[in-house]
Amino acid sequence: MRGSEFADLRAFATIVAYGTFARAAVQLSVSPSALSQTIRGLEARLGVRLLNRTTRSVSVTDAGSRLYARLKPVLEELEAAVADVNDLRERPAGTLRLTSSRVGAERFLAPILGPFHRAYPDIVLDTTVDDVVRDIVAEGYDAGIRLGEMISDDMVAIKLGGSLRQVAVATPEYLDRHGVPQHPRDLLDHACINWRWTETGRIYHWEFQEPGGDWFSVAVKGPIIVTDRSMVLAAALQGVGIALWLEDRILPYVKDGRLVPILEEWSGAFPGFFLCYPKQRHTPLPLRVFTDFMRATYG
Known part of the structure; x- marks a missing residue:
């Protein structure tokens, strides 16, 4: 098999795995x-159609499904073989998405960008930071940091830090004008920052x-409705209404008297953040050293 033919087969398998040409x-x-x-x-060389393509979707034909079923374990074995060799490098290298x-x-x-770079200067951290709950596998990421409730059962999860609480807060002036809610459902009669x-x-x-x-x-x-949580606190501090945010984020403003916590007895703790990545037979060395570093730092 010529090199280009192998690359074409790998391209086909990647499309099937990720579901779209773009990904x-x-x-x-x-x-x-x-x-x-x-x-x-x-497809021209093989004489069969492997994928059905429209402007919005990609589906696999019967011939494509049969080919992918045979290709998938072969490609996984090749990737594992290359990873085994890479593990012998003196210094871990590669890109982590x-x-x-x-x-x-x-x-x-x-907090760990500097220390991790000094420890592993040949590893590139390619990081997407937003509040979208992304499909780690489908979108080609190696790992993610997310709340425990958003992690599927087929992922490995490493606890980062302790449990968290969200607490409702408002300025003293707002509460003097509108009263203090005694039950969460009383919030329906208040101005809240969404x-x-x-x-x-x-x-x-x-x-x-x-x-x-x-x-x-x-x-x-x-x-007010926002997509950036920092705007929630800004609006609350300006007396717009009641905000709900992480306890440690509102604590400095509670201590200086600018915000007052309410409904605290209704603010339960939840597990907090985890580093998660897909379960796999062979964990690439860059991912392995990164997870070890995060576990040692926050475990």
Whole structure:
């Protein structure tokens, strides 16, 4: 088999694995148009259609499914063989693609950037930071930092830091004017500062826990909706309304008297952040040293 034929087969397998030409193109570092041309050439040589393509979707034909089923274990074995050789390098090297929420990156990535680079100067951390809950496998990431409730069962999860609480807060002036809610459902009669999920457009429903009991949510309303949590605190500090945010983030403003915590008995603790990555037979060395470094730093 010529080198180009192997590359074409790998390109086909990557498209199937990632579900779209665009995602596969990112993984292979080529343009979607070049990748499409590669597949057309492969199909012409084989004399069968492997993929059904429209402007919006890609599906695998019966012939493509049969080919992928045979290719997948072979490619995995080749990748594992190369990884075994790379493990013999004197210094770990390569690129790690990471995804993290803004808070997760600020808490757990930003503090280790310098120390990790000094320890492993040949590893590149290619990091996407936003509040989109990304599909780590489908989008070609090696690992992610996210809340425990957002991690699927097929992922390895390493705990980072302790549990967290969200606490509702408002300025003393706001509470003097509008009164202090005694139950989370009283928030329906107040101006609340809302946060919207970027990828779905859905407004986050505030979550509370019955004292010693079950969790429930309240769909609050108010004059401001944001996609950046830092704006939530800014609005609350200016007296716009009530905000719900992480306890350690509001603590400095509570200590100086600018914000007052409310409904604390309804603010339950939840597991917090984890470093997660897909379960796999062979963990690449750069990922292995990164997870060990994070575990040693935050474990």
